Amino acid sequence: MKKYNTLLYYCYSPIVNAEEFAADHLKFCKSLNLVGRIIVADEGLNGTISGTKEACEAYMKAVHADERFAKTEFKIDEVDEPSFIKMHCRYKTEIVHSGLRDSSIIDPNKQTGKHLEPTDFLSMKDDEDVVILDVRSNYEHKLGRFKNAITFDIDNFREFPNQIDALAQYKDKKILTYCTGGIKCEKASALLLHHGFENVYQLHGGIIKYGKEAGGKDFEGQCYVFDNRIAVDVNSVNPTVVSTCYNCGTKTQKMINCANPECNEHITQCDECGDALQGCCSEACTTHPRKRPYDGTGYYVKVPQQVLSH
Ligand SMILES: [Zn+2]
Ligand SMILES: [Zn+2]
Numbered sequence: 001m002k003k004y005n006t007l008l009y010y011c012y013s014p015i016v017n018a019e020e021f022a023a024d025h026l027k028f029c030k031s032l033n034l035v036g037r038i039i040v041a042d043e044g045l046n047g048t049i050s051g052t053k054e055a056c057e058a059y060m061k062a063v064h065a066d067e068r069f070a071k072t073e074f075k076i077d078e079v080d081e082p083s084f085i086k087m088h089c090r091y092k093t094e095i096v097h098s099g100l101r102d103s104s105i106i107d108p109n110k111q112t113g114k115h116l117e118p119t120d121f122l123s124m125k126d127d128e129d130v131v132i133l134d135v136r137s138n139y140e141h142k143l144g145r146f147k148n149a150i151t152f153d154i155d156n157f158r159e160f161p162n163q164i165d166a167l168a169q170y171k172d173k174k175i176l177t178y179c180t181g182g183i184k185c186e187k188a189s190a191l192l193l194h195h196g197f198e199n200v201y202q203l204h205g206g207i208i209k210y211g212k213e214a215g216g217k218d219f220e221g222q223c224y225v226f227d228n229r230i231a232v233d234v235n236s237v238n239p240t241v242v243s244t245c246y247n248c249g250t251k252t253q254k255m256i257n258c259a260n261p262e263c264n265e266h267i268t269q270c271d272e273c274g275d276a277l278q279g280c281c282s283e284a285c286t287t288h289p290r291k292r293p294y295d296g297t298g299y300y301v302k303v304p305q306q307v308l309s310h
């Protein structure tokens with residue numbers, strides 16, 4: 001039995017005085033010794049947090065007890081150690097940054113694509129009239145994606161709205177969107193509806209819930225996550241590796257940051273190239289004066305001792 005849980009969740013629900021709420025919520029999380037990252041905006045909550053099972057249970061109970069967040073669904077993973085080092089809870093203008101702050105254009109609290117449960121997504125996804133659309137960024141879908149999914153070469157979800165014109169040829173199809181945990185799809189699907197797409201569906205709970213409830217079938221590679229785990233397995237039915245080493249092209253799922261702190265490029269790199277380039281993305285980066293020592297992980301977050309010892 002693993003001692004810790006990591007919770008992934010979001011809730012689109014209007015929050016009055018969201019900045020004040022964020023400050024109070026941070027205190028509450030710290031009182032439970034939780035670690036993680038929560039974004040609070042006027043439109044809702046978005047978080048990944050980690051802590052003991054008991055602390056996570058107390059947190060979920062408290063969130064559900066608040067009627068604004070009663071409908072929040074938590075994706076719960078068991079982990080050997082907390083997935084973060086510190087606790088952050090910050091106010092931002094959006095819980096997922098789309099650059100579309102005008103809620104008269106898209107407002108997931110009002111209109112969004114139809115939610116598909118994982119098993120429904122599984123049974124629909126291969127139909128003739130269906131297009132599967134990955135709304136995540138390039139470094140995420142390079143590591144793993146649904147078979148036959150359309151992907152965009154974008155660095156950030158902010159760039160998604162500019163990609164919609166490229167989908168015009170699919171206007172008469174059913175569009176099935178997916179992302180990590182479902183939060184981006186609420187906005188992406190709303191935006192597609194706004195642009196005149198009529199049959200827009202979204203994978204409820206994202207890849208993470210699909211892995212738990214539909215075995216992750218036909219998800220190729222691993223799912224990128226925004227915590228210290230970097231990636232998780234989701235497919236227990238027909239798993240494959242799709243990502244390749246940035247340097248030599250062999251298949252690998254190992255993600256690193258370039259050891260040159262000014263480059264810090266987030267890439268997949270095999271162990272052999274990692275050794276040869278000392279964790280750098282290129283020969284040029286190996287000569288940077290502040291190049292960080294490579295320990296084989298390609299991971300450079302500082303871990304305070306007190307966190308490791310509990
Ligand atoms: Zn390589
Ligand atoms: Zn580099």
